[in-house]
Amino acid sequence: xxxxxxxxxxxxxxxxxxxxxxxxxxxxxxxxxxxxxxxxxxxxxxxxxxxxxxxxxxxxxxxxxxxxxxxxxxxxxxxxxxxxxxxxxxxxxxxxxxxxxxxxxxxxxxxxxxxxxxxxxxxxxxxxxxxxxxxxxxxxxxxxxxxxxxxxxxxxxxxxxxxxxxxxxxxxxxxxxxxxxxxxxxxxxxxxxxxxxxxxxxxxxxxxxxxxxxxxxxxxxxxxxxxxxxxxxxxxxxxxxxxxxxxxxxxxxxxxxxxxxxxxxxxxxxxxxxxxxxxxxxxxxxxxxxxxxxxxxxxxxxxxxxxxxxxxxxxxxxxxxxxxxxxxxxxxxxxxxxxxxxxxxxxxxxxxxxxxxxxxxxxxxxxxxxxxxxxxxxxxxxxxxxxxxxxxxxxxxxxxxxxxxxxxxxxxxxxxxxxxxxxxxxxxxxxxxxxxxxxxxxxxxxxxxxxxxxxxxxxxxxxxxxxxxxxxxxxxxxxxxxxxxxxxxxxxxxxxxxxxxxxxxxxxxxxxxxxxxxx
Numbered sequence: 001x002x003x004x005x006x007x008x009x010x011x012x013x014x015x016x017x018x019x020x021x022x023x024x025x026x027x028x029x030x031x032x033x034x035x036x037x038x039x040x041x042x043x044x045x046x047x048x049x050x051x052x053x054x055x056x057x058x059x060x061x062x063x064x065x066x067x068x069x070x071x072x073x074x075x076x077x078x079x080x081x082x083x084x085x086x087x088x089x090x091x092x093x094x095x096x097x098x099x100x101x102x103x104x105x106x107x108x109x110x111x112x113x114x115x116x117x118x119x120x121x122x123x124x125x126x127x128x129x130x131x132x133x134x135x136x137x138x139x140x141x142x143x144x145x146x147x148x149x150x151x152x153x154x155x156x157x158x159x160x161x162x163x164x165x166x167x168x169x170x171x172x173x174x175x176x177x178x179x180x181x182x183x184x185x186x187x188x189x190x191x192x193x194x195x196x197x198x199x200x201x202x203x204x205x206x207x208x209x210x211x212x213x214x215x216x217x218x219x220x221x222x223x224x225x226x227x228x229x230x231x232x233x234x235x236x237x238x239x240x241x242x243x244x245x246x247x248x249x250x251x252x253x254x255x256x257x258x259x260x261x262x263x264x265x266x267x268x269x270x271x272x273x274x275x276x277x278x279x280x281x282x283x284x285x286x287x288x289x290x291x292x293x294x295x296x297x298x299x300x301x302x303x304x305x306x307x308x309x310x311x312x313x314x315x316x317x318x319x320x321x322x323x324x325x326x327x328x329x330x331x332x333x334x335x336x337x338x339x340x341x342x343x344x345x346x347x348x349x350x351x352x353x354x355x356x357x358x359x360x361x362x363x364x365x366x367x368x369x370x371x372x373x374x375x376x377x378x379x380x381x382x383x384x385x386x387x388x389x390x391x392x393x394x395x396x397x398x399x400x401x402x403x404x405x406x407x408x409x410x411x412x413x414x415x416x417x418x419x420x421x422x423x424x425x426x427x428x429x430x431x432x433x434x435x436x437x438x439x440x441x442x443x444x445x446x447x448x449x450x451x452x453x454x455x456x457x458x459x460x461x462x463x464x465x466x467x468x469x470x471x472x473x474x475x476x477x478x479x480x481x482x483x484x485x486x487x488x489x490x491x492x493x494x495x496x497x498x499x500x501x502x503x504x505x506x507x508x509x510x511x512x513x514x515x516x517x518x519x
Contacts, residue, residue, distance in 0.1 A: 033115065035135040037088060041065040044132070053115055053139045055107030066135075072106040091119035091133045102140070109323070114144040167215050171481030171502035174212055176412035178503055179419070181205040212503050229356055231264035231379035232272060234311055238299055241276035245284060249297065252287040253316065258300035262309045265376040267356045272376075275349045275360075279313040279372045282345065286317025286370060307378055308358075314371040320364040328362055401425060402445040402517060407435040407461065408479065409453045413502075417448065420506040421513065432456025436464050439472060446516050447472065451480040451488060451499075459491050473497075477516055479504075 027034050033050030037043055046054075046061050054061060066088040073081040087098035098119040104112045115137035122132045185201040187193075242255055249255055265272075283297045298314045320328060329350040353360040357377055364370035406417045407429045414428040427444070429435040433456050435449065449458040458478055465473035474497070481502040483489050492499055500512055 030136075031138075033135075033137040033139070035061075035137075037066055037092070037119075037133045037135055039092060039130055039132050041067050041089070041092065049139075050137070053113050053137065053141075054105060055109060055111070055113065069105060074104045074106075074112075076102045076104075087117050087119045088133060088135055091121045091135075092130055095121045095123065095128075095130045097121065103137075104144075112141075113139065114141045115139050167482040169481070170211075170215050172410045172413060174208065174215065175503035176410075176416050178205070178208050178212065178505055179416045181208055182506060183419070215503070229266050229268050229379075232267045232269045234262060234265050234267075234272070234309060234376070235259055235301060237269060237273050238276050238301075238311065241273055241280055242299070244273075244277050245280045248281070248284045251289050251292065252284055253292060253295035253297050256296050256298040258298055260300075260302055262301045262303050264379040265309050265358075266379040267358070267376055271352050272356070275352050275374065276311075276313070278345045278349050279374075282372070283313055283315030283317060283370070286315050286319075304375065308375050309378060311374045311376075312371055313374075314369060316369040319366040319368055320362070320370055321366055325362065325364055329360070402513065403427070403443065404446045404448065404513070405429065405435065405438060405442075405444045407432065407447065407449040407453075407458065409450065413450070413479075416506070417509065420509045424513070432458065432461045435461050439465060439469065444472065445475065446513065447476045448500075448512075449476055449478055451478045451483065451492070457488075459488065462495070462497075475516065477512055 027047045030047065031049065033053045034047045035043055035050050036045045042065050043062050046058065051058060051061060056064075066086070069086075073086070075081060081103065087101045087103070090096070091098045098117070101117045101119075102114065103117050104114045107113055117135065117137045119133050119135045121130045122134060123129060124131050181201065181204050185198070185205055188198045188201050242249070246255075280297065280299075287295045287297075295316045297316075298312075300312045300314075302310045302312075304310050329346050350360050353374055353376070359373075359375040361373045361375075362370065363373075401424050403425045404417070404421065405427050406414050408414055409430055411430070414430070417428070418426050427438065427442070429438055432449075432453055435447075436456070438444075439447070439461075449461055451458040458476075462473055462476055462478075465476065477498045477500060478492075478495070479500045479502060480488075480492070483492050498512065498516060500508065504512075
């Protein structure tokens, strides 16, 4: 029997060694971080996943105390982790488990790593004294990034919807404001009025035209066009983006245009506008205020040897540090001060350009500035050209008086048509329901119909006419101060009828009548 005891002890030692090795393999294989902490807060061991999440080597981590991480750690609401609230410290001090605490830990490279922590105290079986803690954590950084991207996308969509709604509300009164101011200016000119009055009228009209331009730009930027790409004039898009950021730009730098003639590119206009607004804003914010004479943002366009179009946005700002340059298109990477940027703008731009089969790249030197390059493929068709600011459209004329129905819930808009087209018979309706009653019993040469109205919309009127009087449906010209509902966007994108965007001038009304009558 005495010879059996050594063999039993040997088996137990072997079993313990096997169990220890198995435990070590399990700890390494667990898809989450595991750290053993001593009672004084020093870190005894950690598995590979913990090292990856924290961005440290084994020697770096086991040379530290959990208290060292408190200044680098934040809670979900952005508040710092104090000693009293830090879950590992709480487990060691109270002997109570701390479960499912979401914490963000700043890695040495500055990236924030999010994880759900559990800190379970380890106690002496005899005395109950806390001898340490086992800390486990699951990396949820990818989930956090996705959530932030969804929030950012939702905010952008909300801003776009708000902008389109504001444009719609402003465009109606702006239409008749422009009409009245133009009428006053013509009257003062005809009556040879006091030069000061004429100057005041000119100044007021110039201000109204400026408001019109701003609202039009806002509507264009906010408009959620069909995602299908088409021929786009990149210079027009860049010019629109420049107007959107002009207020911030004027206090920091000069805008230098270095345009070469380039063909249309295959892109989505509104999304491409979002890219250039973001790149210009980035350039503006990289330049300190107060030294406009010595700073510039240069926008250039070129055709590459391979036929693709290159657009560059270069600034003379502070530049991007070398350690961040290769990661600027990753989410949550930003050179701006904490709280000043989400780190999502360039990531979104990169995704947009890539979705258009293009490339977005960057070069930079600290202290010298940054250059962002957008390369896009040519489109086969031609882009629609934008009418130059201040140019007068060529106004065709009609040879006979027409019978025209004007449908708009704004009385002032109806009055504009009456005053602008005195040679034609103008009948008006204040609602879609009134319009249908008129159209069912009377004949009209043309119908100008507001797209969005209370009760029955212009789309409802068109649907009724398409079924009952298709020949009249073809004569409808739609008017809109902005399309900001999914149904209206889809309708405008598919209907073959003309669409006039408010605010329009009397000359544009006359032109629309003549063109529609000549069809």
